[in-house]
Amino acid sequence: MAREIERKFLVGSDAWRSDVETSRHIVQAYVALDINTTVRVRISDGRKARLTVKFGLSRMVRDEFEYEIPLEDARQMVSANRDRLVEKTRYHVRHEGFVWEVDEYAGALAGLVIAEVEMQSEEDAPALPTWLGREVTGDGAWSNARLAVNGLPVEAQV
Template sequence: MAKEIERKFLVSGQRWRTFADEGIAIRQAYIVAQDDRSLRVRIFGNGKARITLKIGHAVLVRDEYEYDIDRDEAEDMLRHAIGNAIEKVRYKVPHEGHVWEVDVYGGAHKGLIIAEVELASIHDEPNLPNWVGREVTGESQYSNQSMALGVSNGASLRQLA
């Protein structure tokens, strides 16, 4: 069983860009969204697509199952999405033994930048880069699901960053 263990932070400034890869565009939407589970579809700028099922209430740890799917099927699934599609560019940024994923949001959430780090254990304590700000792990307004369903407001999120 796959587990997702991650922490999220707001990003402060642009220093992270010095170490980032070229990034990849992502369009994602939710087919199912409940308090303890979600089914999301993503289409990547490189033509690939993936469907992900996440289950669990815990702040740090959830069960996660991901599968590559046909891009045409993913496009068709997007037609059935609830809420709005999220647009972002994801950059990978290595830092002291971890690879951080920095999401730069577009569309309704333009201006919001969030960094996530996946951990091997809930006991991992990664050294935080100097470009991360306040931790927002578990703050639902910063979840992609909440943003897609319109639970949060992009303008208010940007003010908090």
């Protein structure tokens, strides 16, 4: 089991693009979800698949269990859950000792860009890049699971 400790932000500009180190295409579908638990299947670059179970503990911390699964199984799970799907490209951007994951969404969420930084503890204080917008850590409306089910939050649709 791993503990995920992260902060999440909307992205305010494209200035991060010049610092991209790697990227991968992700398709993920939510097999099951409730208020504090999600089960998702993720296919990365059409080649690797993982099943992930997350349990919410606080605004910033979650327990995470992740397992590699056969690609064909993942494809079937994605197909069965097309109404709870997120498609995005994830970019890795290093900034002052931390690696930021910048997700640029496609499909119904096209135009949305969110950045997350994983930390070792809740006390970590990563330097915030200038290209970040509003912090949405702990705001469930911006979780991938809720975006997959509900689409963009109303405040983003104005």
